[in-house]
Amino acid sequence: MTQTLLVVVLFVGAMAMLPWLVRRLQQRQGAAGTAAAGASRVLSAVAVGPHQRVVTVEVGPEHARTLLVLGVTAQNVSCLHTMPVSSAQGSGSPVSAGDLPHQPSSFAQEIAAAVGGPGKTPHG
Template structure:
């Protein structure tokens, strides 16, 4: 009986360490790529948390003067700052008054069409002659 038991029991093939390492590293790489893709989508579509201070400090205009130099207008609570920015420092150039509230400004009159403007200009030139 001893010989029949040895014939019926066959050893299982050993798992290759190289193939197991390849599978694990492949799955980990896929998980990292998935996490990065989700983070990119969240940033792209604005699902990330907004910073609390961004409402009080806002860059309203910027002008590039050189490769690393620029002038910006920064809106703060009660003033607008004109700043000169270089690679080494930020310099306060001027302080402007705060912007008026958007709701309190009067709406401008509806713009006239081009034909009416051209017609009024022609009439104005005819009167001078």
């Protein structure tokens, strides 16, 4: 009976130590993953609605950086556009909004140009 009681006590002790062990392993993996996460950088985030954002992220190794424009909602993330950093800027330094190839002066002007010029509306 003493031997059975000892096995039960060891089993209960092992079960009590299990959450601590799992947390410890997760912390070690988190520290190892931090070095890889340094390869990406959020350059900008613009709210376009209560739960929607357009986020520009720079990813990839130093010699082949890529810009991703992502549409982010509570349910998913969609890639809207990709562009190599070298085509946006000659050096490997971060890209600012002024360095992007086509920079419309305002959203209203961009819509007007898409519709057919200033003063025209889509329905008339």
